[in-house]
Amino acid sequence: MSSTIAHGPLDQPVTTHIWREKYRHGDEAAPADTFARVVGGVYANDTKEQAETALAALNARDWVPGGRIFAGAGTGKRVTWINCFVSPTIQDSMDTEPDLPGAGIMPALNVAAFTQQQGGGIGMDFGTLRPDGAVVGRTGSISSGVIPFMVMWDGMCVTIRSSGSRRGAMMGVLPVWHPDVLAFITAKTRKDFLKNFNVSVTVTDDFMAALEAGEDWELGFHVPRADGEHVAVREKDGRPWYVYRRLPAAELFDLITRTTYEYAEPGVIFIERVNRLNNLNYCETIAATNPCGEQPLPPNGDCDLGHVNLANMVLNPFTTDAAVDWERLRAAVRIGVRFLDNVLDTSPFPTAEQRAEALAKRRIGLGYTGLGNLLQQMRVRYGRGAVALVEQVGEAIAIEAYRTSVDLARERGVFPAYDTEAFARAPFLEKLPADLVADIRTYGIRNGVLLTLAPTGTTSIFYGNVSSGVEPTFSWHYDRAVVVEQTATEQKLESFEVQDYGWYLYSRMPGFDAASALPDYMVTALELSVDDHIAVAAAAQAWVDAAISKTINCPAEMPYEAFREVYLTAYREGMKGCTTYRPSGLRGSVLSVKSDTPAVADTVEAPFAGTSEVLARPQVLNGKTIKIKWPIDGENYYLTINDYVHPDGKRVPFEIFISTSSVENFETMAALTRTLSAACRRGDATFLFEELERVHSPKGGALIRLEHEAKGTYAPSLIALIGRILRQHSTPAPVNAIEETGEQCPNCKRHTAHKLEGCLTCFQCGYSKCG
Incomplete structure (x- = not known):
């Protein structure tokens, strides 16, 4: 069985939704049109043959340009393609x-x-x-x-x-x-x-x-x-x-x-290690990073990002004959290095100083996505047992990237700030084969820094919902109903069945039995230990000359002393920085802990009155998402309500997520999400919904018509509107459970987003604070 991405994962409605909302331009009818537009922009000064090779890699989903490249290249917009x-x-x-x-x-x-x-x-x-x-x-x-x-x-x-x-x-x-x-x-x-x-x-x-x-x-x-x-x-x-x-x-x-x-x-950045290991420390000093931390940069420095899709690089997946397709992997790396080098010459830059810095050192950020899916297909559990394979993949990518950059130097010339003797002292070169180091000394190199593991949340969804970047899979599958259009008279809903790419392949293997326990290598993020996260992060960093973006996800119950030790371990393991996340009552949880129940949720009886007892979360919940266009600030808000069904058929909200692309209201909505969900898990929270309806905004209210309402109703504030929706929703009615697993998103508040890779990224709604 080949690892070529089948139609199934790419046909998921969520992938089409992300393409349409994030990357489609003008009258593009399909992703293939987007790929052609992007390659046309990036390869404007390159040969037709090279452009065709790159286009084939995009259509095969082997090469993943950064989100800004997808959104800007070939559009003629006055936007940069640099993340x-x-x-x-x-x-x-x-x-x-x-x-x-x-x-x-x-x-x-x-x-x-x-x-x-x-x-x-x-x-x-x-x-x-x-x-x-x-x-x-x-x-x-x-x-x-x-x-x-x-x-x-x-x-x-x-x-x-x-x-x-x-x-x-x-x-x-x-x-x-x-x-x-x-x-x-x-x-x-x-x-x-x-x-x-x-x-x-x-x-x-x-x-x-x-x-x-x-x-x-x-x-x-x-x-x-x-x-x-x-x-x-x-x-x-x-x-x-x-x-x-x-x-x-x-x-x-x-x-x-x-x-x-x-x-x-x-977060913490080990800044002297960053500078000591920097290929270009002879001509620059780094004091800061980009917003997600994976790219330490000098003043005016840029990160020009793209990723090899590792989920697409396994032959005979999930079998004893599973093997990495090394030739396909190296081919994607070669395409990626040339692609990103072209971006430096074709992208607009916000300032002349940024352009000058980029062209002087020709820094690129080639990395990968889909590591979690590759490990699954290779039947290797994410964590300490995967270190050897992670390093092997990283080594192959690094060596091929440096070889390609040497070839580009012979074709196009070295980067202007290149110094033969100074660059030869770069610590990263000590890891490379002797013949490659000799070629660098003889011919020079086109790019001063080449490798970065960046957040890939949205582009990974676009490519079939592959596991993001260096992270493990966070959720196997779930359903989502979204109000995608709302007018004064009607609402249009679209239901998304979302499946992780690795899960999609695994669940369609001959002999798959949904009732059987998953094998050890089919593991999601919250089933892993902190040590497993650190081990993979350190292994990934070992073959990256810049840095990686990864969050060490820690359980809420983790004692402080153990949490403190994570940073000391990261330093000892040679990492260039450390970003952690532990859900707490003081900040909204990004990762919600799923129970160890089987795929079909058991029914758990819970109290209806307020109580200190916290209702355990079944693995499967039914939910819906309502899109609210709030006219006062012009922002879209997505209110998600997941219901718990009691044995007698009574339906009550179990968890509530409120998301928006508005950073101005992000923390308010996160706090409201946390409070409402906590109340719901302790019983009937209708009283709280009624209290929210009484909140008035100093900016004024708005006339809003909700589903099933004959005419619009005045809401004195967005909070009051949310309270009204929740109160109206909280009526006893039996429902059928829809399979859903995953973690809590910081933006859309579904179990589809991650605090990962040093960045808040959602693989369902596409929110990314960095990407």
């Missing part, structure tokens, strides 16, 4: 100082706005800005610190809507030595604060050494405190360095990890 950037160095002044690198605060803010307007996410290092309480010599005033300036970026992001309904994505980083780092770590614990940012602390090796030795740590800056109350004054980088505070390194580390334990942020 993400890093800001120019932010100077510690409002305007640009011409004799210093980078841009002043206001010009840098302008770069971020224009970048997001054209479709690119952006990361910023705020460590260059003077801390709270520092003297401002020019004005004789006192600095308010980093956080208020981040608020400026956050406010800008709210107003930017780029490339259709796409919202901006940002990463804010601050060094572990900055005096404002304590406020930075806890900033997002405040309700609705900096909600358009991902945030990470850049951690140095000497901090980790101080932590290990139980020593103190100093927070300081090269600008003095206005009150002169310094702990000490030292010399650093040839300038005075004023110590603002001294505290145990363990205390600071615990603040980072305890805050993340409860609030899922900040």
Whole structure:
């Protein structure tokens, strides 16, 4: 049995929905038209033969361009095809100082706005800005610190809507030595604060050494405190360095990890390891990453992304003869390197400085998606037992990518910043075969950095709902009814049956028995241990010259001490960063724990009155999704209600998800989702729905007509409308269970989305904060 993707997974309505909503342009009638348009744009300066080879790889679903390429290439829109950037160095002044690198605060803010307007996410290092309480010599005033300036970026992001309904994505980083780092770590614990940012602390090796030795740590800056109350004054980088505070390194580390334990942020970047292992450390210093963390970048750096579809690279899947199709894999890599190199020459760039940086170093981000599906087809369980195969796949991709880049250098020339002797010292080259290293020295190389494992949520759905990036499968299959169109007089519903690509193949193998237990290698994310997640992440990172985007998903009941150890393990394992997620009562759960019940859910009797007893979730629930167009802000909101059916036939809501592409209301809806679902699982929550109906918005209400209503009814607020829908829905009525499994999405709140790869990504509704 060949691994070529059958029609089945590609014909899933959800794949068509994603294509239509995210990537279709103009009158394109089918994905093949989209592929032709993309290749026509990317290969505008290449040969017809090369373009035809690339087009065949897209049609075969072997090669997956990044989402911005799909959305922009060949459209003529003034949008970039590059997913993400890093800001120019932010100077510690409002305007640009011409004799210093980078841009002043206001010009840098302008770069971020224009970048997001054209479709690119952006990361910023705020460590260059003077801390709270520092003297401002020019004005004789006192600095308010980093956080208020981040608020400026956050406010800008709210107003930017780029490339259709796409919202901006940002990463804010601050060094572990900055005096404002304590406020930075806890900033997002405040309700609705900096909600358009991902945030990470850049951690140095000497901090980790101080932590290990139980020593103190100093927070300081090269600008003095206005009150002169310094702990000490030292010399650093040839300038005075004023110590603002001294505290145990363990205390600071615990603040980072305890805050993340409860609030899922900040992430951690091991910044000196990033720079030490960077191929281009001889000509750049990295201080920040793109919004999802997989691409550490210098000022004005870009991430030009595309992925090999590993789900498509197994011969004789699920049999004893299963084998990786190495020739097909290498062919896809060769196409991918040339494809991404072409993008650098054909894509618009938001700023001239970004274009100049991209063309000087020709950085590309070739990676893969579908690792989880490949392991399933190879009958290898995701986790520690998969490390050898993960490294073997990574090695094959890396070697072929570097060989192809050498061939491109012979054809097109080396990247302008290439230095033969300096590049030869790159640590990553030590892993490559001797003949390839010799060829690099002889002929040079076209691309300075080549490999990245990025979030692939939406494009992976488009390609048959393959497992995303380096992550395991999160859900095998489920049904979803979506209101896809709503007018004043009618609603149009579309029902999606969604199946994971690996599950689709497995369930159609000869002899498949739905009543039998799944084999050990058919495993979803929440059945894996934290050690399994870390093991695969470290194995994947080993053959990537940039970085990877992966979230270590931790169970809600995980003790803090064990959670803290995850970061120490990640550092010891050689990872360049660590992003975790543990569901908690302080922030909405991204991954909802599924029970170990069989495919047909057992009936569990539950109380109807309020109680402290939490109703166990059956594996199968019936649900529906209602699309609400709220005219006050012009945003779409998706209200999903999954029902529990009691033995006597009484139907009650069991879990409620509210999603929207509006980042402005994301955390509010996440909190409401958490509260409503918690109440529903403890009994009849109708009283709470009625309370929501009484909420009035200062922005005013709207006249809305819901399903089965003869005419529109005034809702004093969006919250009140949601309450009304829930109250009207909560009537006893027997229903038939529809099979559904999966995890809770941060956007559409279905069990179809992941906090994975360092990014919030949904493989059902297509929401991605980064992608």
